[in-house]
Amino acid sequence: DTEVTQTPKHLVMGMTNKKSLKCEQHMGHRAMYWYKQKAKKPPELMFVYSYEKLSINESVPSRFSPECPNSSLLNLHLHALQPEDSALYLCASSQAWSEDPGGYTFGSGTRLTVV
């Protein structure tokens, strides 16, 4: 299995809702990442998990809460989002953080719309 699977593919949520994005990989990768991508822009790094521990938080607002339950799963919990948080959220994995990654494997993303 050489894929990163993200669910759901599309999500519409109100500003008072709580929702979660899910990401799964079975490649034995020990680093997993959340990225945010706005239209016509490159992805922006949000969080890095290495060996199931949070290694990088790129000053992301607390309304985004990551969780890594095990080495194959990565969640992003969403609460009280703003319309400007609408974007494509991408999950990625690589063999290890802070070692030459040889490239990340990306999921197809969750298209999030906040209304």
Added chain:
Amino acid sequence: AQSVTQLDSHVSVSEGTPVLLRCNYSSSYSPSLFWYVQHPNKGLQLLLKYTSAATLVKGINGFEAEFKKSETSFHLTKPSAHMSDAAEYFCVVSELSSNYQLIWGAGTKLIIKP
């Protein structure tokens, strides 16, 4: 500090003609370089990577790129464009000094004319 410059925001070619997407980078150490492709409303797919082995790198779907250290360039080419190549292409650099965090170019949109 690392940076990546993609010299064209849009490139338009006719189907069957060559493709050239230009990328220049700055790096203090020995970089790893990548090209990713993103089709409309899709995720990112790794096209090819350079990690200090052969300077001419072959990727998927007939794409290749050449690492030129003297010119700090990593241009992406394909001999003959296909309609399915229409997408956004990102040049990316990473190196040891930044824990191999990916540094992204702004992207080049490739348009294929029939």
